[in-house]
Every structure is written in structure tokens, then in C-alpha cells.
Amino acid sequence: MLCRIGDVEIWRILEINAPYLPAKDLFPYVPNVAELIAAHDPGAICPTSGGLILPIQGFLLNTPSHLILVDACVGNHKTNRYPPWSGRNDSRFMASLAAAGATPSDVDYVLCTHLHTDHVGWNTKLEDGRWVPTFPNARYLLPDADNSVFSKMASDSYTESVLPVIAAGKSEMVTPGHQLGDYVTLIDTPGHTPGHVSVLVKSGAAEAIITGDALHTSAQCWHPDWHFTYDTDPEQAVNSRLALLEAASEADRRVLGTHFTLPSIGRVKANGDVFRWEEDN
Numbered sequence: 689m690l691c692r693i694g695d696v697e698i699w700r701i702l703e704i705n706a707p708y709l710p711a712k713d714l715f716p717y718v719p720n721v722a723e724l725i726a727a728h729d730p731g732a733i734c735p736t737s738g739g740l741i742l743p744i745q746g747f748l749l750n751t752p753s754h755l756i757l758v759d760a761c762v763g764n765h766k767t768n769r770y771p772p773w774s775g776r777n778d779s780r781f782m783a784s785l786a787a788a789g790a791t792p793s794d795v796d797y798v799l800c801t802h803l804h805t806d807h808v809g810w811n812t813k814l815e816d817g818r819w820v821p822t823f824p825n826a827r828y829l830l831p832d833a834d835n836s837v838f839s840k841m842a843s844d845s846y847t848e849s850v851l852p853v854i855a856a857g858k859s860e861m862v863t864p865g866h867q868l869g870d871y872v873t874l875i876d877t878p879g880h881t882p883g884h885v886s887v888l889v890k891s892g893a894a895e896a897i898i899t900g901d902a903l904h905t906s907a908q909c910w911h912p913d914w915h916f917t918y919d920t921d922p923e924q925a926v927n928s929r930l931a932l933l934e935a936a937s938e939a940d941r942r943v944l945g946t947h948f949t950l951p952s953i954g955r956v957k958a959n960g961d962v963f964r965w966e967e968d969n
């Protein structure tokens with residue numbers, strides 16, 4: 689188990705832990721960004737490729753009432769413009785789910801923080817040449833504002849990983865503020881995508897926030913104004929990031945950084961006008 693928040697167990701469902709694109713391509717307007725990231729998070733830059741280490745993971749929330757998967761990673765057999773994510777055939781995601789004591793049929797909800805390719809992949813699997821829901825008993829919760837935009841673009845990712853769960857009648861479009869049972873609330877963090885949500889877990893006095901892609905590296909706690917190249921509205925993303933960090937520090941929430949280097953869990957502390965990241969030991 690990654691951590692316990694009151695009555696809720698949170699398990700890491702890790703699919704990939706590898707270097708992604710170079711930091712200078714991900715934050716193109718930030719001079720010496722790789723050095724700045726490395727100063728805060730020494731293991732974050734791959735010494736051979738210069739790529740930012742970007743874990744691809746979901747989180748499984750085992751609440752007293754529901755089993756909820758937050759984010760569905762890249763998936764197998766998918767079409768993807770980024771070669772390492774294309775046509776994968778890998779067992780790590782499913783092994784991780786099994787290690788958490790769950791099978792795909794146990795999952796009650798799959799919640800996508802947004803509809804990018806590395807958050808929707810395992811929504812579906814290829815069966816006899818057709819994309820079918822991987823989690824046969826789950827409702828799939830998809831941000832409404834993302835679906836409005838992504839359905840018009842009809843990308844491979846949408847066609848392979850989102851449309852089939854809608855066609856199967858298993859989806860529900862959700863908006864920020866949506867509550868899922870007694871423990872989980874969707875927090876409005878637009879900017880990376882129009883409908884992006886982060887996920888607040890609350891049980892008694894204990895609270896945790898799953899960032900999704902409101903941040904991509906813990907270095908953004910010190911530098912919340914950095915523009916990430918795939919943020920669709922970078923200024924809106926900065927405002928969302930600041931609000932998330934402020935609330936997390938005020939309420940002393942555990943923070944689970946979806947793409948932060950492992951262990952991807954810690955706390956955010958106010959640090960002058962910005963914040964600092966304190967990783968759990």
C-alpha cells in the first residue's frame with residue numbers, strides 16, 4: 689500500500705518508470721530547466737538521455753464503499769505518436785493491480801483526471817480486434833469539458849480508449865465538485881486541459897490530493913509559474929497549480945504527484961511566495 693488516508697487505502701498502480709522527453713522540450717521557456725529541476729529533485733533527469741523521468745501511474749482507492757481507479761495510464765496495443773508508448777504489450781500495470789489485491793472486475797469506477805493519452809489507455813483492451821472496456825463492471829467518469837473538446841478532434845487515443853467506453857454505455861460525464869461516495873471529490877484544476885480535475889480524498893481529519901497533470905514535477909512547487917508545453921491554457925494552468933498548492937499546504941494534505949519521481953508522495957509547504965516539496969521518507 690502506498691498510504692492510508694483515514695478509512696481509505698491508496699495503492700500505486702505503476703505502468704512505466706522511464707525517461708520521457710528532455711526537460712528543455714517540456715518547459716521550453718525556462719532557461720536551464722534541467723539544472724533547476726535537478727537541484728530540487730536530483731534523480732529526476734536521466735544522466736544518459738537527459739530525459740525527465742516521468743512515471744506513468746494510476747492510483748487505486750480502496751474506500752469502504754468503492755474501488756476506484758484514478759487514471760488509466762497508456763495501455764497495451766495503442767496507437768501513439770510517441771514511439772515508446774505505441775503498440776506496448778506489457779504486464780506491469782495489471783501486475784500492479786493484482787499486487788493491490790484487485791482484479792479488473794472488482795473496479796467500481798475508473799476516473800480519468802483528463803483525457804490525454806497517458807491517462808485513458810487502460811480504459812480499454814483489444815479483444816478479437818475490437819476495443820472493449822477493460823473493467824467490465826466499472827462506470828467510467830470522464831471530465832465533461834474535456835470530452836466536448838476531445839470528441840471533436842477524434843484522435844487515435846480518443847477513438848481507441850474513450851469512445852468505446854461511451855459506446856458501451858459505461859461512461860458518465862462529470863464536472864468539478866462531483867462527489868464520488870463519501871470520500872472522493874473532484875477539484876477544478878483546468879489549464880492543462882479544459883476539464884482537468886484533481887482528486888481530493890478525505891476521511892475524518894486526513895486528506896490527500898492526487899494532482900493529475902496540474903503539476904508534472906515537484907520542482908513546480910518552487911516554480912509554479914513554469915509553463916508546461918502541453919498545457920492548453922498555460923496561464924490558467926498556473927492559477928490552478930497555485931490554488932492546488934495553496935490548499936494542500938493550508939490543510940496539510942498528503943500530495944500524490946501523478947508524474948512526480950517515485951515515491952511521488954509528500955507534502956507541500958508554503959515557502960515565501962511559492963512552495964517547497966517535502967517527500968515522504
Ligand SMILES: [Zn+2]
Pocket residue numbers: 804806807901947
Ligand atoms: Zn500525463
